[in-house]
Amino acid sequence: MQPYRPPAYQIHAFNCPLCAAYAKQDWKQISISMPHPSSPHAMQTVLVSEVRLAYCAHCNQFSVWLNGAMVHPDVANAPLANSDLPDEVKADYEESRQILARSPRGAAALLRLAVQKFCKHLGGKGTNLNEDIAELVKKGLPELLQQSLDAVRVIGNNAVHPGQIDINDNPDSAARLFELVNLVCDYMVTQPKRVKEIYAKLPPAQKDAIKARDAD
Numbered sequence: 001m002q003p004y005r006p007p008a009y010q011i012h013a014f015n016c017p018l019c020a021a022y023a024k025q026d027w028k029q030i031s032i033s034m035p036h037p038s039s040p041h042a043m044q045t046v047l048v049s050e051v052r053l054a055y056c057a058h059c060n061q062f063s064v065w066l067n068g069a070m071v072h073p074d075v076a077n078a079p080l081a082n083s084d085l086p087d088e089v090k091a092d093y094e095e096s097r098q099i100l101a102r103s104p105r106g107a108a109a110l111l112r113l114a115v116q117k118f119c120k121h122l123g124g125k126g127t128n129l130n131e132d133i134a135e136l137v138k139k140g141l142p143e144l145l146q147q148s149l150d151a152v153r154v155i156g157n158n159a160v161h162p163g164q165i166d167i168n169d170n171p172d173s174a175a176r177l178f179e180l181v182n183l184v185c186d187y188m189v190t191q192p193k194r195v196k197e198i199y200a201k202l203p204p205a206q207k208d209a210i211k212a213r214d215a216d
Contacts, residue, residue, distance in 0.1 A: 004079035007063065009052075009068040017075050027053070078097045079182060082182040085114075093181065115153065115181060130153060151177065152181060
């Protein structure tokens with residue numbers, strides 16, 4: 001899974017908030033032309049120090065930054081969904097991503113719903129997230145992935161731990177949850193799919209030899 005580099009002020013390469021590609025960003029300062037105070041017929045160029053544009057080398061579009069904060073497009077610094085997420089899970093993931101900047105708590109709630117659906121896809125019942133995670137652990141879910149799922153389940157959920165983590169005050173905590181969901185999908189879905197694709201391309205004679213070896 002390719003690491004996600006969120007947009008950041010004056011960084012020269014990150015995942016573009018417009019096209020999502022990891023690409024070089026060319027920063028430009030805004031300037032405007034206006035009449036010179038001493039001569040109305042003469043024009044002067046004035047730099048707008050508070051505004052910067054970051055031009056993406058991949059899509060040739062630009063994001064707008066005001067006083068070091070991105071104001072266009074209005075999206076949060078969260079990675080795109082892993083393409084191998086089931087469609088119904090991906091829909092909740094993307095909706096959560098779209099509202100993250102405006103409502104971190106609402107985004108976390110949607111992401112928990114996405115994880116609950118994902119657990120059902122992985123073999124859980126899909127009715128109780130905590131019980132589904134426990135069931136997946138019994139089936140051999142690695143501890144790292146269990147911790148990832150539990151982090152999504154707990155963070156920002158006041159019904160579980162009231163007041164301990166306020167993601168409205170710390171939206172970065174909510175943003176990190178998206179990475180954990182993609183991590184679980186990469187391990188449970190993407191990597192097995194890639195292994196199967198590679199193995200399927202082995203010559204039939206080699207696969208027969210492997211089966212014969214394992215049958216001994």
